[in-house]
Amino acid sequence: MRWKVWKPAPDPAVRGDKASPRITRLKWGDMKVDGLPAGTDFKLFPGGGRGWDWAETGTHHRPGIQPADVVELIDHGCTTIILTRGMELVLQTCPETLELLTARGIEVHVLETMAAAALYNRLAAAGVAVGGLFHSTC
Numbered sequence: 001m002r003w004k005v006w007k008p009a010p011d012p013a014v015r016g017d018k019a020s021p022r023i024t025r026l027k028w029g030d031m032k033v034d035g036l037p038a039g040t041d042f043k044l045f046p047g048g049g050r051g052w053d054w055a056e057t058g059t060h061h062r063p064g065i066q067p068a069d070v071v072e073l074i075d076h077g078c079t080t081i082i083l084t085r086g087m088e089l090v091l092q093t094c095p096e097t098l099e100l101l102t103a104r105g106i107e108v109h110v111l112e113t114m115a116a117a118a119l120y121n122r123l124a125a126a127g128v129a130v131g132g133l134f135h136s137t138c
Contacts (some may be wrong), residue, residue, distance in 0.1 A: 064092030
């Protein structure tokens with residue numbers, strides 16, 4: 001008798017190659033990332049990414065990106081993390097978030113979203129274990 005081994009369907013948020021996915025389109029309120037459905041805000045990391053739901057951690061434009069927002073990126077092995085400020089530089093970053101990343105020895109960049117995406121794609125293409133939080137509106 002031959003047994004079939006049940007394997008769960010792969011998580012669409014995680015790719016097997018562990019490369020950071022490339023951002024292929026970015027305009028106000030609209031992003032497209034390789035292997036993911038189009039969306040507005042994203043968490044990207046080596047091996048994949050997903051939509052970034054601010055409600056998960058209580059993130060708002062002020063005080064901004066919370067330490068809890070970056071934990072998933074750290075857990076996916078990011079050595080460099082890019083935090084975006086939005087297209088009009090409205091999104092802030094809590095000082096505690098930067099302290100956490102610095103304490104973990106993670107290189108961090110805080111940039112306007114278009115500049116952040118360009119740097120992210122360059123680093124990903126170079127094989128850096130880069131991740132980021134991308135906000136495509138204000």
